Amino acid sequence: MDNDSSSRIVEELRGWIASAPPGSRLPSNRALVARHSASPVTVQRAMRILATQGLVDSRPGVGTFVRAVRTARPLDYGWQTAALRTQPSHATLHSSAMRTAPNGTIALHSGYPDRELLPERLVRNALARAARSDAALSRSPISGLPELQSWFANELGNVTPVGVTPPTASDVIVLPGSQSGLSSVFRTLVGTGQPLLVESPTYWGAILAAAQSGVSVIPVPSGPAGxxxxxxxxxxxxxxxxxxxxxxxxxxxxxxxxxATLAEEVLDVVRHHRAFLIEDDWAHDFGIDSDATPVAAHDDAGHVVYLRSLTKGVSPSIRVAALIARGPARERILADRAAESMYVSGLLQAAALDVVTQPGWQNHLRNLRQQLRARRDLLITSISEHVPQAHLDNVPKGGLNLWARLPDQTNLQQLVRDCEAEGVLVAPGTEWFPAEPTGPFIRLNYSGANPGAFPQGARTIGQALAQQKRA
Structure with missing residues (x-):
């Protein structure tokens, strides 16, 4: 009954407000109680509803008034045009691999493993323990937690051959993800306007980091063998x-x-030119038919600057990586990192260390290898059956992706749009070339969600290509 009464009061007052000038005073609550034979609580409820709807302003001790209608004023950011000047050419570079896939789509574009490929139980338990530890309330050293530095150094040291001095914990800098490490390395070891050689094609994030650092990217052709x-x-x-x-x-x-032969030859070239090899070992934990063998394990003269990330293998929410460098190069990079982010969250470092030192971590990696092999082979079979026009130069021995060459006449952007219209997301290969692409490629991720949909996804790609041929 009270709700009905308050609704009637609201409706009557809304009609009155519509014709009243802004600032008009509404009848007092006492007058409304008498007029509607309602309780004070009912009248107060009605006034709250009107205030919530933005129709009235209440002034304690004075009364309730019709709110003045404010005319929407368009916001003017024109001054920023002069302040920002010309837009850098790299400012709009975004990768399709970072797109969030709507529900119901077949996501072959992503750069991250599906949740079922992550050590979820280990991560949750590690975060809970870290939250109860001192790491939750203390500041980490700039270069990282000593225990985590030691773990990264030992991981590389365990594959260092006899005769090569392995790295120590003091050579390690813990990072908030490898992307920030790339930016620091490019800024400090290359420098604005200076040339940086990169494989072509290569990781789009490295191209972006180089552009933001003002580095001049020089492509070096790289094929299925490197x-x-x-x-x-x-x-x-x-x-x-x-x-x-x-x-x-x-x-x-x-x-x-x-x-192994190519790695040694490349290292010889780098040494001869007294240069750095910036080794990105992002997929270290994603071996399928082989194990990752870092080139850095064969260098103790400071030529190789080594990056390894745990983000993709542990959890996207635990952005922890490490950089191993020796000599003055490490000190220069560390100074840049201190200026950039001061230190990495000790809580995340503690959780990451907890995960990779649990007995279950090795069990997880063995199981992950089997799952990645099954997914990779299923996607290859699906592409072979439904997209015979696509050519795979390489069956990857690890990692998360297939790299497929399409017919030369393919309109790649149209293909991507047509596939998306049918609920299939693919990543155009143009994003991985630092200069003009050498042909139409697509990158297909076999570690994403719902591998059972791989045949349908491949069928959609094949149909989109066939439609282009008929057009």
Whole structure:
């Protein structure tokens, strides 16, 4: 009954407010109680409803008044045009791999493993323990928790051959994800306007980090087996570059893994030119038919700056990575990191260390290898059956992706749009080329959600290609 009464009061007052000038005073609550034979609580409820709807303003001790209607004023940010000047060419560079997939889509575009491939129980338990530890309330050292530094150093030291001095914990800098590490390395070891050699194609995030650092990117062609050492040497000689960014293990996007011979030849070229090899070992934990063998394990003269991330393998929410560098290069990078972010969350470092030192971590990696193999093979079979026009130069021995070449006449952007219209997201290969692409490629992630939909996803790609051929 009270609710009905308050509704009637609201409706009557709304009609009165509609014709009243702004600032008009409403009848007092006492007058409304008498007029509607309602309780004071009912009248107060009605006034709250009107205030919530933005129709009245209440002034305690004075009364309730019709709110003045404010005319919407368009916001003017024109002054920023002059302040910002010309937009940098890299400012709009975004990767389709970072798009969030709507429900019901077949997500072949993503750069991250599906949740079922993550050590969820280990992560949850580790976060709970970290929250109860001192790490939850204390500041981490700039270079990282000593225990985590030691773990990263030992991981590389365990595969260092006899005769090569393994890294120590003091060579390690813990990072809030490897992307920030790339930016620091490019800024400090290459420098604004200076040349940086990169494999082509290569990780889109490295291209972005280089552009934001003002570095001049010089592509070096790289195929299913990696780069040609002679081409790399020629690029060093022609450009005067002092750094080469590469992914020797399960490269993104091609999935290429360098042979031991190629790794040694590339390292010889880098040494000869007294340069740095910036080794991105992002997929270290995603071996399928082989194990990742870091080039950094064969260098103790400071030529290799080594990056390894735990973000994709542990959890996207635990953005923890590490950089291993020796000599003055490490000190320069550390100074840049201190200016950039001061330190990495001790809570996340403690959780990451907890996960990778649990007995269940190795069990998880063994199971992950089997799951990735099954997914990779299913996607390859689906592409072979439904997209016979696509060519796979390489069956990756690890990593998360297939790199497929499409017919030369393919309209890649139209293909991506047509597939998306049918609920299939694919990543156009143009994003992985630092210069003009050498052909129409797509990158397909086999670690995403719902592998049972791979055949349907491949069928959609095949149909979109066939439609282009008929048009």
């Amino acid at each position: 780069p040609d050492p002679d081409e790399l040497a020629r690029a060093f000689e022609e450009t005067g570059a002092r750094a080469f960014y590469a992914q020797p293990n399960y490269a993104n996007p091609t999935g290429a893994q360098w042979s």
